[in-house]
Amino acid sequence: MTEEIPRLELEGITKAYPGVIANNNVSMKIMPGEIHALLGENGAGKSTLVKFIYGVQKADSGTLKWEGEEMIIPNPNAARKLGVGMVFQHFSLFDAMTVEENIAIGISKELASGDLNQRIRDVSQQYGLPLDPDRYVHTLSVGEKQRIEVVRCLLQDPKLLIMDEPTSVLTPQEVDELFVTLRALSEEGVSILYISHKLQEIKDLCHFATIMRMGEVVDDCIPAEESPRSMAEMMMGANLVSPEKPGKTEPGAPHLVVRDLSLASSHQHGVDLKNVSLEVRKGEVLGIAGIAGNGQMELMQVLSGEKLIDDPSAVSIGNEAVGKSGPKIRRNAGMGFVPEERLGHGAVPEMSLWENAFLSGSKSMNLMDKGFINIKGSVDYALNIVSEFNVKTPGVQHTANSLSGGNLQKFIFGREILQCPGVIVALQPTWGVDAGSAAFIRQSLLDLAANGAAVLVISQDLEELFEVSDRLSVICEGELSPPRPAEEFTVEEIGLLMAGLSHDHQDEKVAHA
Amino acid sequence: MPEWIVPALLTIITASTPLVFAAIGEIVVEKSGVLNLGIEGMMIVGAIFAFGVGVTTGSATLAILAGAIGGAAMAFLFGFLTLYLLSNQVATGLALTIFGLGFSALLGHGFVGKTFPGLPRLEIPFLSDIPFIGPLLFGHDILVYASVVAVALVTYMLTKTRTGLLIRAVGENHFAAHSIGYSVNKIRMACVLFGGAMAGLGGSYLSLAYTPLWVENMTAGRGWIALALVVFASWKAWRAFFGAYLFGGITIIQLHAQGFGVEIAPQFLAMLPYLATIVVLVLISSDSSRARLNAPACLGRSFHASG
Numbered sequence: 002m003t004e005e006i007p008r009l010e011l012e013g014i015t016k017a018y019p020g021v022i023a024n025n026n027v028s029m030k031i032m033p034g035e036i037h038a039l040l041g042e043n044g045a046g047k048s049t050l051v052k053f054i055y056g057v058q059k060a061d062s063g064t065l066k067w068e069g070e071e072m073i074i075p076n077p078n079a080a081r082k083l084g085v086g087m088v089f090q091h092f093s094l095f096d097a098m099t100v101e102e103n104i105a106i107g108i109s110k111e112l113a114s115g116d117l118n119q120r121i122r123d124v125s126q127q128y129g130l131p132l133d134p135d136r137y138v139h140t141l142s143v144g145e146k147q148r149i150e151v152v153r154c155l156l157q158d159p160k161l162l163i164m165d166e167p168t169s170v171l172t173p174q175e176v177d178e179l180f181v182t183l184r185a186l187s188e189e190g191v192s193i194l195y196i197s198h199k200l201q202e203i204k205d206l207c208h209f210a211t212i213m214r215m216g217e218v219v220d221d222c223i224p225a226e227e228s229p230r231s232m233a234e235m236m237m238g239a240n241l242v243s244p245e246k247p248g249k250t251e252p253g254a255p256h257l258v259v260r261d262l263s264l265a266s267s268h269q270h271g272v273d274l275k276n277v278s279l280e281v282r283k284g285e286v287l288g289i290a291g292i293a294g295n296g297q298m299e300l301m302q303v304l305s306g307e308k309l310i311d312d313p314s315a316v317s318i319g320n321e322a323v324g325k326s327g328p329k330i331r332r333n334a335g336m337g338f339v340p341e342e343r344l345g346h347g348a349v350p351e352m353s354l355w356e357n358a359f360l361s362g363s364k365s366m367n368l369m370d371k372g373f374i375n376i377k378g379s380v381d382y383a384l385n386i387v388s389e390f391n392v393k394t395p396g397v398q399h400t401a402n403s404l405s406g407g408n409l410q411k412f413i414f415g416r417e418i419l420q421c422p423g424v425i426v427a428l429q430p431t432w433g434v435d436a437g438s439a440a441f442i443r444q445s446l447l448d449l450a451a452n453g454a455a456v457l458v459i460s461q462d463l464e465e466l467f468e469v470s471d472r473l474s475v476i477c478e479g480e481l482s483p484p485r486p487a488e489e490f491t492v493e494e495i496g497l498l499m500a501g502l503s504h505d506h507q508d509e510k511v512a513h514a
Numbered sequence: 515m516p517e518w519i520v521p522a523l524l525t526i527i528t529a530s531t532p533l534v535f536a537a538i539g540e541i542v543v544e545k546s547g548v549l550n551l552g553i554e555g556m557m558i559v560g561a562i563f564a565f566g567v568g569v570t571t572g573s574a575t576l577a578i579l580a581g582a583i584g585g586a587a588m589a590f591l592f593g594f595l596t597l598y599l600l601s602n603q604v605a606t607g608l609a610l611t612i613f614g615l616g617f618s619a620l621l622g623h624g625f626v627g628k629t630f631p632g633l634p635r636l637e638i639p640f641l642s643d644i645p646f647i648g649p650l651l652f653g654h655d656i657l658v659y660a661s662v663v664a665v666a667l668v669t670y671m672l673t674k675t676r677t678g679l680l681i682r683a684v685g686e687n688h689f690a691a692h693s694i695g696y697s698v699n700k701i702r703m704a705c706v707l708f709g710g711a712m713a714g715l716g717g718s719y720l721s722l723a724y725t726p727l728w729v730e731n732m733t734a735g736r737g738w739i740a741l742a743l744v745v746f747a748s749w750k751a752w753r754a755f756f757g758a759y760l761f762g763g764i765t766i767i768q769l770h771a772q773g774f775g776v777e778i779a780p781q782f783l784a785m786l787p788y789l790a791t792i793v794v795l796v797l798i799s800s801d802s803s804r805a806r807l808n809a810p811a812c813l814g815r816s817f818h819a820s821g
Contacts, residue, residue, distance in 0.1 A: 056695070057693065057695070076695050077693070077694060077695030078695050080695075081695075089690075089693055092690070093687070093689070093690035093691075093693045093694050094687070094690060095682070095683050095686040095687050095690060095691075096687070096811065097682075097686055097808075097811065098679075098683070098686065102679055105676070105679060106679055106680065106683050106691075106694065107694050110676060113676065
């Protein structure tokens with residue numbers, strides 16, 4: 002391989018935004034047919050670099066060589082002409098259009114004309130990516146949506162395929178299928194630049210890895226010769242402290258109980274909840290796995306009181322039936338929430354940290370004084386959160402949207418946990434959070450349970466669920482599988498349940514329970 | 515057949531044509547994700563531009579052209595403010611209407627009391643002479659035909675062409691369109707200008723053909739009806755066409771009903787078109803899933819390529 006000309010070579014790429022250097026003197030090489038991993042924590046500068054390669058953004062300095070030739074890629078159209086294809090983390094798809102229209106819009110005019118419909122069928126067959134060009138995108142599963150992006154790239158005969166976090170929304174089985182496709186492409190000489198947080202996948206798939214931290218390339222390695230842990234430490238530049246389950250304690254009485262909950266979704270593309278029952282006991286962590294869009298949002302809304310149920314006893318905290326009560330009453334009953342959307346849902350983006358602390362803690366932390374805000378108390382409370390939960394911020398006067406995702410999530414967790422909730426419900430607690438913060442957040446969930454709280458974690462991240470959960474359940478199309486001790490599950494089993502393929506198996510377990 | 519039927523139907527056509535223009539233009543604008551509430555303002559400026567140029571030069575062609583340019587100029591103002599300076603679309607649209615009404619009154623000051631001969635009719639020998647059908651289908655002015663052609667062209671463009679696909683894409687998910695590599699604001703600006711020119715044509719029709727006079731505030735809320743028509747038609751051009759004729763029809767029927775001495779207070783009859791707007795909007799929004807599927811997901815949201 003050493004004799005070959007690299008497909009893509011970057012030299013000294015530097016890009017600064019006001020206040021931050023996103024890329025500092027970044028150099029890397031991608032060979033033909035190589036699956037090259039780009040690793041780094043959030044904010045390490047991976048996205049900026051990829052946007053530069055794809056022509057979305059310009060660099061301040063540095064050169065790009067495509068197959069040995071120095072050039073500038075002014076826009077994504079030029080990138081596509083060269084043979085660079087990109088699969089975005091947040092899909093660049095249009096829900097109200099068909100698969101064919103979505104593909105047509107992402108490729109050049111010449112390619113889009115003629116028998117596009119047939120060519121989509123051909124390519125999807127050839128690479129084992131079944132796809133019906135006439136369906137509307139909003140009717141597809143997340144895995145199918147991703148196939149659209151991949152097929153869109155493949156139609157252009159790419160020489161370099163960039164994939165940004167492609168597996169974060171897939172079931173383990175779908176991941177395997179994707180890897181088969183990617184390996185086949187690599188054999189055909191297509192280079193792949195692969196960005197992921199999932200280090201085990203990188204070890205399984207990638208030939209080479211470049212590791213970035215704070216905008217600079219700090220290391221590279223051959224993933225097959227490393228362990229996920231060693232790669233994580235290279236990314237962080239520090240030792241990774243993985244969460245530890247405190248000594249097993251016998252869980253107490255059921256504290257958060259949901260009984261026979263059914264709810265038709267009010268959203269056009271929403272999921273109906275069907276007969277959901279669950280119990281979270283004091284001192285245990287119940288994990289709910291599932292692919293996004295299978296009712297997690299709806300379940301969270303019902304638990305937090307944003308959606309009220311006609312039957313008050315459908316949801317109860319301790320002995321109190323709260324199905325018909327709003328979030329305030331549930332908070333007073335000792336419930337804490339960590340929603341998925343941090344900005345706008347977990348915190349008010351434009352308000353300062355101490356104001357955000359006040360908003361959820363005004364009652365339980367006694368921050369209200371005869372109808373007036375106790376500013377000093379609120380600021381102290383916020384400072385307390387910042388110091389105990391390691392939030393990196395210049396001060397609590399700063400607004401919530403000035404914090405990075407991981408830091409804000411730590412702040413929100415700290416805010417909820419310091420109120421000593423009897424129950425805490427968290428949806429996607431470490432989505433898009435870097436490894437160090439994620440480990441910290443998971444540890445605090447475990448500690449909370451050890452102190453006798455009932456903890457419910459709804460997540461797509463299986464690794465996370467296995468790390469924190471005592472019992473596990475899977476949600477699929479609004480139905481919840483009966484929970485079982487986490488150590489009884491294998492990843493394959495969960496994958497099948499997530500894909501809704503194991504109903505007979507479930508029935509058997511119901512009979513057991 | 516009573517002999518007032520044909521003239522009544524003819525007046526329905528003239529009452530509906532301005533609405534067709536304005537609504538078709540706004541559909542394209544909204545499909546691209548921009549909510550322009552300034553239709554009324556663009557129409558009235560189009561009306562005075564057309565009337566002023568028509569009276570001064572005596573040329574109907576120049577007058578129509580001036581009307582379209584007037585509307586597009588107002589739209590450019592709106593597009594520049596909302597797309598490039600990121601001002602709020604709702605507030606800017608409302609301001610555009612208020613500004614347009616005042617500005618047109620200022621421009622039109624010297625034209626009050628003057629008349630314009632009206633637009634020439636395109637008579638077709640023999641065909642125009644067929645009883646009933648002849649006068650209904652033939653012998654209209656160029657703008658009436660243009661409005662029908664515009665409906666067909668816009669429908670074809672939005673559903674069948676790549677341009678239409680781009681417009682819908684930008685209105686559906688502007689971030690995705692941007693990351694694929696399209697210039698969201700350029701596409702939107704083109705749509706806004708088109709919408710303005712169409713509203714200007716609608717206004718020209720009012721001051722050149724419907725009532726060939728200049729009267730302050732002569733659009734009389736038609737811009738708002740056109741806005742309601744867009745929702746009524748769930749963003750489909752051919753439905754907007756029928757909607758416009760329905761509303762035009764109701765407007766005319768209430769005039770005739772007053773003429774026949776129907777014993778209802780005229781104020782109630784005058785309310786009919788607006789009442790119908792409300793009823794239609796309620797009926798449509800009751801089936802929320804269907805309305806949402808056609809509504810552009812990014813409607814009214816500014817786009818800024820950050821990060």
